[in-house]
Amino acid sequence: MKLWKPDGTLVRSLSGHEKVVIDVVFSPKGDLLASTSWDNTVKLWKPDGTLMNTFTEHERAVWSIAFSPKGDLLASGSLDNTR
Template sequence: KMIASASLDKTVKLWRVDGTLLKTLNGHSRGVIGINFSPDGKMIAS
């Protein structure tokens, strides 16, 4: 299981449920205001 967070610094961060940062996803041209996991948990839309 993981948690994803959106940020106005133009990143999406993936976290373990214990709070450990797994990955920072860059590439957005503006701040990210929302994210959603696909029903199977394999993709994230931002």
């Protein structure tokens, strides 16, 4: 996964997922970044590249992710049909 400036300048690469990254979102305040992957995980990052947490509760690929408007909740959707 890579973070870019709008002008195309690479800011940093973030490594941690073992398979293809499917979705990436910033929290409403921009202080957190969440990513999903075919490795069945959700990862929570600081924008500086620090991995804060890995959520492994899904049994299949995590297809989508979203922060609540206040940024206090994180929702994930998976091919394992959980909600």
